[in-house]
Amino acid sequence: MNKINTIVLGDPMIMGDAFEAAAHNNVEQFLGDLKVGNWETDWGKLQNRRLEVEKFGPEIEVVDQLILDSGSDVEMLAGLFVPISSKVMAAMPKLRIAGVARAGLENVNLAEATRRGVLVFNIEGRNAEAVSDFTVGMMLSECRNIARAHNSIKNGQWRKTFSNSSWVPELKGKNIGLVGFGYIGRLVAQKLSGFGVNTLVFDPFLSDEAVREAGATPVTKEELFKQSDFISMHARMSEATKNMVGEAELNLMKPTAYLINTARAGLVDQKALVNALKANKIAGAALDVFTTEPIEAESEFLQLDNVTLTTHIAGTTREALTRSPELLFEDINKFLTGQKARFIKNPEVLENPEFKAWLAGVQK
Numbered sequence: 001m002n003k004i005n006t007i008v009l010g011d012p013m014i015m016g017d018a019f020e021a022a023a024h025n026n027v028e029q030f031l032g033d034l035k036v037g038n039w040e041t042d043w044g045k046l047q048n049r050r051l052e053v054e055k056f057g058p059e060i061e062v063v064d065q066l067i068l069d070s071g072s073d074v075e076m077l078a079g080l081f082v083p084i085s086s087k088v089m090a091a092m093p094k095l096r097i098a099g100v101a102r103a104g105l106e107n108v109n110l111a112e113a114t115r116r117g118v119l120v121f122n123i124e125g126r127n128a129e130a131v132s133d134f135t136v137g138m139m140l141s142e143c144r145n146i147a148r149a150h151n152s153i154k155n156g157q158w159r160k161t162f163s164n165s166s167w168v169p170e171l172k173g174k175n176i177g178l179v180g181f182g183y184i185g186r187l188v189a190q191k192l193s194g195f196g197v198n199t200l201v202f203d204p205f206l207s208d209e210a211v212r213e214a215g216a217t218p219v220t221k222e223e224l225f226k227q228s229d230f231i232s233m234h235a236r237m238s239e240a241t242k243n244m245v246g247e248a249e250l251n252l253m254k255p256t257a258y259l260i261n262t263a264r265a266g267l268v269d270q271k272a273l274v275n276a277l278k279a280n281k282i283a284g285a286a287l288d289v290f291t292t293e294p295i296e297a298e299s300e301f302l303q304l305d306n307v308t309l310t311t312h313i314a315g316t317t318r319e320a321l322t323r324s325p326e327l328l329f330e331d332i333n334k335f336l337t338g339q340k341a342r343f344i345k346n347p348e349v350l351e352n353p354e355f356k357a358w359l360a361g362v363q364k
Helices: 016-030 043-056 065-073 086-091 110-116 128-143 146-154 183-195 208-213 221-227 247-252 270-278 318-336 347-351 353-363
Strands: 004-010 031-038 076-079 097-100 119-121 175-179 198-202 230-233 258-261 284-287 307-309
Touching (some): 004 016, 016 031, 065 086, 128 183, 128 258, 128 284, 175 221
Parallel strands (some): 004 031, 004 076, 076 097, 097 119, 230 258, 284 307
C-alpha cells in the first residue's frame, strides 16, 4: 500500500496541530510523511486575508512557504482557510486530495482542482448548530432591543424608548421568512418552532414538496419579502446570489419587519439596506457579516439606532471549531476505505485515469 504524504496548514481559528491530531486519529494507516504548519498565525491578519479571499478567490494569495519548500512530493493538503489556488496546485504536482474544514469553498479553485484530478472535500454543517443558535439570538436581540438596553446601562442611562417601541413584537404567530433552506435554515426553523411561528421558505434549489415535508411553506421570493415579519438569510454566496436582496426586495418588506444576516454580506445590497434603515422602511436589521471586516469606522451602519451589529462570530463556538478537522479526516477515511463519503465536491474526478491509478495504489 502506497502511503500518502500530507501537509496540513492551520490558522488562528484552528491551528495546524489540531489538523495533525485529526489526521492521526482518522487516516493513520494511510499517512506517509506529515508536515504541519500554519498559513497565518495572527488573528487580525487572518480576518482580513480570509475576507479578501472570499471576495476575490484564492488566486489573489501567494503560495505558503511550507508548500513551496515541501509540496512537490505531497499528495494530500488540508486546512481551514488556506487558499488552494492554481499556483498551489502547480507547486504540488502530485496532489490528489485537498480538504477544507468548512462549508464554504471560496478558498478553493474547484475548477482547476477538477481539471488536475484533485479530489476536493469540505464539511457541511460543522457550524450549523452555532449559526442557527446565533440567528435566533439576533432576532430576539434586535426586535427586543437587548443590545441597545445593555449599551444604555453601560453608559449610565436607563433607556426605555426605542425606534420600534410602538410595535415591539412577540414571536408567536409571526411569519419567519428563510432565504435558503439548507442545513442551517432547517435548524433555524426547528429551533423557532417552539415559539409558535409560521415558517416561509424561498429556496429555488428545493422542491415545494421537500419544503412542506420539513413543516414549512414554500413561497416565491416576492411573497416571502411581502409576508414575513422576520427575514433571515441562509443562501450560499455566488454570482447568482450577489445582492439578491436589494432596494426592490426591501421595499416589499413590512415597516415592522426585520432582516437578519448571519450568512454573507454580499447577499444584501449594503447601501440599499442602509437607506431602508435610515428611512425606517423596515423596523431593523441584525448583521454579523460585512463587506469589509473589521467594519470601517465611517460605515453608516454605526450611525443607525435600528441595527444590531456583531463581529462575524455566529459560527464560532468551541464545538464547531474542535469538531471540524475530525469531520474532514473522518470523511476522507471513509473514502479511502471504500465507504460512502459525504463531502466530495467534484465526484467527476473519480473517473480521472490518473486519479484512479493513484487510488488503486493507496488501497491495495
